[in-house]
Amino acid sequence: MQHLVRRVLVPTLALAALTFGATQASAVVGQPKAELKVEGERAQEGANLLLKGKNWPAKSKVKITGTRAPGARNPQDFGVVEVDDKGEFSLRKVVQCTTQSMDEGTTESVTFTAAEETSGIKATAKSSGAPWVCM
Structure with missing residues (x-):
């Protein structure tokens, strides 16, 4: 029985050591992941x-796009925003409503993508389709 325990224990310890090493290396080499947050209201x-x-x-410069809004025919282009010295940006946009249907607004969502122009770094965020419902 001791022989069986030894065979199971050794691979488990080796796996734990590899996992720790990979986590430690990524913390040293990498910087925080780029983030995008979206708030929307009707x-x-x-x-x-x-x-x-x-x-x-x-x-840097970041291009922001969005998937098709509820009731719209085409994807959305929100333009390019400049990032400040701290690595942050804030962009306020008002876009036309695209649907009269609250059902469409609550069941569909819009995915936003921010892409840095030179490095290709990307981040996405999802929003409810409700802001695109006409009042």
Whole structure:
């Protein structure tokens, strides 16, 4: 019985050591992952959006796009935003409403993508389709 325990224990310890080593190496080499957050609300003028990013390369340019909004025919282009010295950005956009249906707004979502122009670093965020429902 002791022989069986020894065979199971050795591979488990080796796996734990490899996992720890990989975690330690990524913490030393990498920097925090780029982030994108989206807040949206319905307004008389359309979807009122606030897009925020952090942990981006300082002074870089980030292109922001979105999948098709509920009731729309095409994907969305929110343009390019400049990242500040701290690696952060904030962009406020108001876009037209695209549907009269609250059902569409609550069952569909919009995925936003932020992509840094030179390095190819990307981040995504998802939002409910409700802000695109006309009031």
